[in-house]
Amino acid sequence: MSRFKNIKKTFGKRIKxxxxxxxxxxxxxxxxxxKKRIIICFNGVVPHGGLVDRLKGIISFYDIAKILDYEFFxxxxxxxxxxxxxxxxxxxxxxNRAAIKYHPLKTKILYxxxxFECHPLxxxxxxxxxxxxVYANIxxxxxxxxxxxxQEKEAHWRKNFNMVFKKSALLNSKLKAVENEKYIAFHTRFTSLMGDFKDTTALVLDGKQQNVLLEQLQQKIKPILEDTHYKCYAFSDSIRFLETIKQRESVYLVEGNPFHMDNFGGDTPIQGHLKTLLDFFMLSESESIYFLKCGKMYHSSFSKYAAIVGNIPFKMITD
Structure with a gap:
């Protein structure tokens, strides 16, 4: 990283x-x-990351609270x-926010x-x-x-997740309404490449490059479909990809439009956020997950952590 980028990064952290x-x-x-306590916060004062980034931070600091015998909120x-x-x-x-008080000598804010370099414990x-x-996403x-x-770290992470969370009746009912049969799943992450998803990246491929990428992905999906007797669900941050692959292949989609959790509108209805949770737990309840990455596409931990939560096979398919 250049000296200018380092200065900019350091300055940005100080501002936050x-x-x-x-x-x-x-x-x-x-x-x-x-009693000493750890409170991890997601209040919109600073960007927090997407759903899985937030879950990473939560589970990390729950684990630390457990190790130190601190209260956790x-x-x-x-x-x-x-x-x-x-x-x-x-x-x-x-x-809630009102219960969080700031003592000038006994409260420490951790941004x-x-x-990735610090040792939070x-x-x-x-x-x-x-x-x-605490503000964290790692x-x-x-x-x-x-x-x-x-395997040991994933099993420990899954145990902690299940100690902290259970699905609400609302989320459970919505998941059951989508699918009751067994299915496999594949997942892709484009961020801005297809020009239809707002993220921290800005690169948008031209029309020809987008079509080539869609064709490459289709050729990787075909053998997956031919090798299974289960239904197959597609998950992605690109509406264009989802609509295209549904037209070309026998795949199923979960209704709704994907968007990044830090890029929400103030009037975004709860159904918009439900889509993110449905995608994550649909992935976690599948028989297996395939993460597809071609060309300039991006890595994602979204489906990987869904596989950890569900304790199911996860396979990455690349160029």
């Missing part, structure tokens, strides 16, 4: 930390907490209330979005604060358990 300090100091209090009200779709299971984690252990307001399993195998 100042914004968070200004936001939380509005609820100033000198009251101490009887989630404040998630933007762009929707998390408990509408994912309710507390064995951990009573719900906390760790896209910070050590940061918290070394601090004298009793309340940690799975820190590799940092916390460097000697574990991939």
């Amino acid at each position: 930390r100042l914004k968070l300090l200004a936001f939380h100091s509005q609820q100033f209090s000198f009251k101490s907490n009887p 989630i404040q998630f009200d933007t762009p929707f209330r998390l408990a509408v779709f994912l309710e507390p299971n064995q951990v009573q984690w719900q906390m 760790l979005v896209n910070d 050590q940061i918290i252990k070394d601090s004298k604060a009793d309340t940690f307001l 799975d820190y399993s590799n940092t916390l358990y460097p000697e574990w195998t991939t």
Whole structure:
């Protein structure tokens, strides 16, 4: 990374930390907490990432709270209330904004979005604060358990996820309304390449390149369909890809338009966010997941973590 980019990145982080300090100091209090606690926050003051990024941060800091025997809470009200779709299971984690107070000496704000280098457990252990307001979107399993195998880390992540969350009655009913038979799934991530999805990237392929990419993907999907007797569902961030592959091949789609969770409109109805949760748990409940990547397409952890939650086979198919 160039010196200019490093300076820009450092400056951006400082600005975000100042914004968070200004936001939380509005609820100033000198009251101490009887037990140390970690509160991971999703309030829209800064970008938080998509659904899976948010889940990574949540599970990482739940794990740290468990290790340290701290209380653990989630404040998630933007762009929707998390408990509408994912309710507390064995951990009573719900906390609203009004309950979060800022003590100038005993509250520490941790802005760790896209910070892959830090050791969050050590940061918290070394601090004298009793309340940690966390902004994070990273799975820190590799940092916390460097000697574990991939399978051990995934099993641990899944166990923690199921300790923290259970699907709400609303989400369960919507999932059952989509499909009751067994199915496989494939997933693609284009971000801005097809010109139909707003993300942090800006590259848009021209029409010819888009058509070539669609053809390449179709040729990778054909043998998957020929080799299974199950239904096949397609998941993607590109409406154009989904509509095209449905016209060309025998695949099924989940109704609704995909969009990034940080790029929501203030009037986005709850059904818009339901689509993201349906996609994730439809993937997690499939028989197997195929992640397809050709050319300039992007990697995605969305379907990979769905496979971890569902404990199902995951296969990446590339050029």
